Amino acid sequence: MQQLSAQDASFVYLETPHTPMHIGSVAIYDPSTAPGGFVRFKDILGFIEARLRGARSFRQRLVRVPFDLDHPYWIEDPEFDIEYHVRHIALPKPGDWRQLCIQTARLHSRPMDLTKPLWEFTVVEGLDNIEGLPPGCFALVSKVHHAAIDGMSGVEMSAAVHSISPDTTPPEGDDPWKPENMPQVADLLARSYLNNLVQPMRVMETIGRSLPGMGKLAAQVGKGDVSVRNARPAPRTPFNGKVGAHRVWDAVPFPLKDVRAIKDAVPGATVNDVVLSIVGGAMRTYLQGRGELPKDTLTAMAPISVRGQGEKAALGNLVSAMVVGLGTQIEDPLERLRFVHDEAVNSKALTNAVGAKNLADYSQLMPSALAGLGARLYTRIGAANAHAPAYNCVVTNVPGSRVPLYFCGARMVGMYGTGPVFDGMGIIHPVYSYGDTIAISFTACRDVLPDPATYADALRSTFAALHQAATTRPAIAAPPIEVNDNKLPEKKKAATRSKGDR
Incomplete structure (x- = not known):
């Protein structure tokens, strides 16, 4: 038996019939590389098993x-049945992208059975009419509960069923796995009693570790090195209220080389900054079209992995987060990118001052029973509609493979993400890179985003405007370095004046 951390358990407590808390992916494969040029569902079952x-x-x-x-x-399930977890469906003709998006949204909206291992794979056949893909492709729509994995630990799960060659030979050696018996209620209650006895010591330890960081942060804010402007609530938007039971999903891939060309237009900018700027521009375009664009910048929560080298295979979530302004108040695409870059630098400085690991550890102080009760009550009374949101959306970046991957011998030709939404945050943008592309996907509540194709078009138009500006206009110069002449030694003062006189 292994106990969940408070951060992992929070995703269990947040689960309601309208807010299933699973993440996942949509991977598309070309079976022409598999043995015989096709893949049967029976082959997939054996491959995964x-x-x-x-x-x-x-x-x-x-x-x-x-x-x-x-x-x-967590216990090793004594009733594990792989055929429950791996399902098989097919799209009706013509089998186009829109049908796949609708089917993915339907699968994602259904809560998982919390009494079984928390993952599901659905093989979707019939992808015969998707632009850029050969007929006969199939998709693997995965769902894994957020309590079991975060974006980085989920890479382990993906690596288990993928290889870098079409070879389908199973791993060597015997499987050492053994099921466990279900624990007795008395044993669980005894463990909870002992854990609650030591909880005060955990609180003091966590606070003690964070105090130096708090002092460092206060000093940096006092000197003006770090701003706390993002500590205020985000503006209200249609995305930030109570969510319904239904979802929409779509994904837009972009050439990675073009994204890198965009980042080079602003000194110091990163690929993540470009992605955030694309999301900001799309939200600006979409909300402006509805006449609901706030005057202040919208913000995004971006998870940060605090998983160490020795924790790559650890279960659950080892993440902190930063909040970044998206520049939705700025029309010019390159100016928006520079704004996002400055916001990201400041937010990273805030997080680093306290320590991302320390911020993540604060979740361990959450009382279990109160957390579950609070989550259910928050949903029941619709509290998300009564206060300003902490942030407007989530943008989570998961780096993928640069080399081709194979599943049951079939070559992966596309990789996209899905994620949970909940009351107060009705849209999430999982970002996956694979090969020479990077794809911005989005999962949203259908009540707040009834027209996902319009939002997908906004992502495309924002990217096009950014790329055109980055490749046709001069790069934005880095801000000049200010020299305080009073702090220079006499020899350097003279040299500085000498250069200025030339």
Whole structure:
């Protein structure tokens, strides 16, 4: 048995019938590279079953403590059945992109069974009419509960069922996995009693570790090195209220070389800054078209992995976060990118001052029973409609493989992401890079984004405007370095004056 951290358990407590808390992906494969040029569902079942040992999440199920007196536990599921977790459907003709988007949204909107291992793979056949793809492709729509993985640890799960060659030979050696018996209620209650006894010491330890960072942050704010402007609530938008039970999904891929060309137009900018600027421009375009664009900048929460080298295979979430302004108040695309870059630099400085790991550890102080009760009450009374949001959306970047990957011998030709939405945050943008492309996907509540194709077009037009500006206009110069002449030694003062006289 292994107990969930408070951060992992929070995703269990946040789960309601309208807010399933799973993340996932939509991978598309060309079966022409597989043995015989095709892939049967029977082949896929055998392929996955032979590789279950590659990730612990595959066969671990959740056991909750009575009345949520303590955080749940993972155990090796004694009733594991792979055919429950791997499903098979097909799109009706013509099998186009719009049909795949609708089917993905339907699959994603359904909550998972929390009494079984928290993952599902759905093979979707019939992708015969998608531009740029050969007929006969199939998709693998995955769902994994956020309590089990974060974006980075989910890479382990993906790596277990992918290879860098079409070879389908199963791994060598015996599978060492063994199921566990279900724990007794008395044992769970005894463990919760002992854990609650030591909780005050955990609180003091976490606070003690964060105090030096708090002092460092206060000093940096006092000197003006760091701004706390993003600590204020975000403006209200249609995306930030109570969400319904239905979802929409779409994804837009971009050439990675063009994204890098855009970032080079602003000194110091990163690929992440470009992605945030594209999202900001799309939200500006979409909300402006509805006449609902706020005057202040919208903000995005961007998760930060605090997973160390020795924690790559660890279950659950090891993440902190930063909040970045998206520059939605700025029309000029390159000026928006520079604004986003400055916001990201400032937000990283804020997070680094306290320590991303320390910020993540604060989640361990959350009382389990109160957390679950608070989440359910928040949803029931519709509290998200009564206060300003902490941020307007989520943008999470998951780096992918630069080399081709294969699943059951079929070559992956596209990789996109899905994510959860919840009351107060009705849209999330998972960003996946694969090969020479980077794709911005979005999952949203259908009530707040009834026209996903319009938003996808806004992403495309924003990217086009950014790319045109970056490649046709002079690069934005870096801000000049100010020299305080009073702090220079006499020899350097003379040299500075001498250069100025030339």
